[in-house]
Amino acid sequence: MIRVLLADDQALVRGAFAAMLGLEPDIEVVAQVSAGDEVLAAARRTTPDVALLDVQMPGLDGLSAAVQLHAALPSCRVIVCTTFGRPGYLARAMAAGAVGFVVKDAPPEHLVDAVRRAHAGLRVVDPVLAAESLAHGRSPLTDRERDVLSCARDGGTVADLAKALHLSEGTVRNHLSAAIGKTGARTRAEAVRVAEDNGWL
């Protein structure tokens, strides 16, 4: 019996996954949580063999939850599952100690397959995404550029960013300019979009 922990903020999706995995004779869902900061406690309580974590969750990010979980219960294999096949997520998931990465576009059999393979100690990675990840490479943005850009996500003015980051307005503009150049964009909004799509934030 493979004991599985599910973490996904969308209750409907989580329930459906549980139903699907429950159909398999060798898989048992032993815990379900809806937020990243509930993962560790639930895992300690139920000692699952495999944890299936969504990236998008309230409270604690799925990737951060993976770090916690991997540190506290190394025997528990972590699979990261996400809606968006952004190349950067894959690299960050692997860095976080995950052994598998599944996008929600994949056919359903992939998920049960992934659970079984992870349990067997294998790595599970979508080959298309892996290729794309290597092609795009790591983020070309520097730390500050990423900071500034992710603060600019919700559309604030330069003055707002400067106040939030304790920088001069000129500095903020410079970082934005650099980010715009590196992303091949012509506007800060476009740069935000590109960076988001590549998982660089």
Place this chain on the structure above:
Amino acid sequence: MIRVLLADDQALVRGAFAAMLGLEPDIEVVAQVSAGDEVLAAARRTTPDVALLDVQMPGLDGLSAAVQLHAALPSCRVIVCTTFGRPGYLARAMAAGAVGFVVKDAPPEHLVDAVRRAHAGLRVVDPVLAAESLAHGRSPLTDRERDVLSCARDGGTVADLAKALHLSEGTVRNHLSAAIGKTGARTRAEAVRVAEDNGWL
């Protein structure tokens, strides 16, 4: 037996929904499609009692697919299902002829409930979302303002928008300014975000 058609672009989610619904003794999934423009053909072929459509789909929008389906097979009840509980979506789904609206945050039982109720001729609407929808009201944006704002989504410059919409730059700026005012934003990017969150695009 309630015959159900599933439309969702995320194969994993779609398969999981099918597994969950398949567990119910009175429900049968007779068709699964991954794009909006496949809905009509599949429905004609399988004559489902209930169609469960995701809003986000490639090809044809789930809401547009609902319009088509409702016009061609009025006997097929349509339930719209979406990740984002944006108030505007609810109104648009109802206008598109849907009888139900379910967000993916809802508990799993809601979905099977919704299918049964829709089949029984009842309307199914998340009460929280309905209240919010009434509170926010209909979009305050005029047609051109919506056009301009949705073109501005990907971060192009004013000149780009003007060229795309065959307008003067000044006109574009004016529409943007109006949209910014009506959304309570201070930047065009912020306005885009607010309008998206309310389903006004």
Place this chain on the structure above:
DNA sequence: CGGAATCCATGACAGATGTCATGGCGTGGT
């Protein structure tokens, strides 16, 4: 019809934005 209201369109102007040149600081190689 007259008037009010609404939307669309446009140009002028103040203010915000993006680009550039400059300099300080830390790291790593020679």
Place this chain on the structure above:
DNA sequence: ACCACGCCATGACATCTGTCATGGATTCCG
């Protein structure tokens, strides 16, 4: 030690953006 390199920080300047005042077109009443 010295230099080269990359990142961070800043101010000046041209350009773009958002606001405002204005006018034309359409619709909806009394």
